[in-house]
Amino acid sequence: MMRVGKLDRATLERNVLRHFITSRKELVLGPVFGVDVAVIRCPKGYLITSTDPITGLVDDIGWYSVHVSCNDVATSGNRPQFVESVIMMGEGEGDERAEVIAKGMARAARQVRADIVGGHTERTPGLSHSIVATTAFAFVDEYVTAAGAKEGDAIVLTKMAGMEGTSILAAMFKERLSTLGRRTLNEARCLSERMSVVDEAEAAFATGGVHAMHDPTEGGVLGGLYEMGVGSGLGFQLDEGSIPIAKSTKEITARLGVDPLRLIASGSMLMAVAERKVPDVLRAVREAGVEASVVGAFGGSEGTLLRKDGSREKVDETIQDELWRMAGE
Numbered sequence: 001m002m003r004v005g006k007l008d009r010a011t012l013e014r015n016v017l018r019h020f021i022t023s024r025k026e027l028v029l030g031p032v033f034g035v036d037v038a039v040i041r042c043p044k045g046y047l048i049t050s051t052d053p054i055t056g057l058v059d060d061i062g063w064y065s066v067h068v069s070c071n072d073v074a075t076s077g078n079r080p081q082f083v084e085s086v087i088m089m090g091e092g093e094g095d096e097r098a099e100v101i102a103k104g105m106a107r108a109a110r111q112v113r114a115d116i117v118g119g120h121t122e123r124t125p126g127l128s129h130s131i132v133a134t135t136a137f138a139f140v141d142e143y144v145t146a147a148g149a150k151e152g153d154a155i156v157l158t159k160m161a162g163m164e165g166t167s168i169l170a171a172m173f174k175e176r177l178s179t180l181g182r183r184t185l186n187e188a189r190c191l192s193e194r195m196s197v198v199d200e201a202e203a204a205f206a207t208g209g210v211h212a213m214h215d216p217t218e219g220g221v222l223g224g225l226y227e228m229g230v231g232s233g234l235g236f237q238l239d240e241g242s243i244p245i246a247k248s249t250k251e252i253t254a255r256l257g258v259d260p261l262r263l264i265a266s267g268s269m270l271m272a273v274a275e276r277k278v279p280d281v282l283r284a285v286r287e288a289g290v291e292a293s294v295v296g297a298f299g300g301s302e303g304t305l306l307r308k309d310g311s312r313e314k315v316d317e318t319i320q321d322e323l324w325r326m327a328g329e
Contacts, residue, residue: 005324006218009033009230009317034227035146036072036214045141048076052217053133056323059171060192062087062104065132067195068217068266070112073136074198075213075269076143077205080136083109085119088131093123101132112198144205146214147231149272153211155236155296156271156278157243158200158285160191161221165263165323166249167192169256172326180251188248197269203288204269209277216265218321223262224270225296226303226315232272235300238315241308242295258322261305272298 007016012033022030028046029039040047050072054065066083073080085105089097098121109116114136124131170177170188177185197215204210212232216224221243229236245260253260273281278294285292303315 005321029145032147032231034214034231037076037145039076039143039145042139045139046143048073048078048138048140048143049135051133051135053131055131056168058168060104061130061132062101063108064104064192064195065134066105066108066114066116066136067112069134069136070108070114071195071197071215071266073138074201075146075215076138076140077201077210077213078138078140078143079198079202080112080114080138082137083114083116084135085116086133087119087121088124088127089122090127090129091123091125092128093130097130101130105132105134108196112196144210144212145231146212146228148212149228149232149234149298150211150274151234151299152275153272153298154275154278154294155225155238155298156204156273156281156285156292157221157268157295158197158271158290158292159194159268160244160246160249161268162245162249162253162260162263162265163191163194163268164217164266165220165258165260165321166246166252168264168323169252169258169326170248173256177252177255180255184248184251187246188252191246191248191267195267197267199288200285200290200292201269203284204271204273204281207277207280207284209274209281210271211274212272214270216268216270218264220260220262220265220321221268221270222305222315223321224265226317228270228272229298229303232298234298235302235304236296236298236315237300238296238303238305240305242293244291244293256326258326262320263322
């Protein structure tokens, strides 16, 4: 049985990325592991673009699809401006399913102040449920990427670890989790409403103190930091005790035997921040209405997680998102 989820670094580079030979002089940053955007030089400034799919059984798939690609563009420090979509409906889904998806997309686009400008919609042979992929764009004057962290930078995490995964687990295993109580499950599901990282990314970047940003999606906070480390050529030290985790996340992950640091974490942002600018970045993010915490630092050659019990754990490319593991049980 092949492992579901994103391909690991070696497989991706061997079977996919090495075939993409780029030659256009306008291309500043093309396909590379761990960086979610492409950067294209324009006559004035740059075009930032990113594509992402939503493939799982998600209730509000249109809303999610817009936010995940817009979050990727936001890792550049800029607000997304335009979105295109590909909607692939399941064979047995009625026409009204397309409208539900479109309404969700429109709601998310209004939230981040982006325009949906086109795409493609079809009913796909052999598909059991809808899949939506979106591409977000922004024309910008300057940017950062996930690969720009510097030695000694502080690691700042906005919001909390495992937010998206918590909301999905609450829906997937509602019967198994019923004894936790309605309040806990409702709080878990509501975490998905904080999906966008656009506001905090824009505010942090404006301080001039951010060297790199990455939204930790599949693989959670650990997966996101591993990708930033590879791209930046740096190790990192992450302090588990400093990482904020919602009460509902703690209860659900404990009940299911899930590591919240390896759980898909859309809705939070990882930032590499110059040490002297940390107070400015924390202040700017909080003024944007988002909490933020210093959870570690970049440096050295290996990724290390300092657990609460004092043990040290190496962080490498073997990370699989806990959501995929649970889906296979």
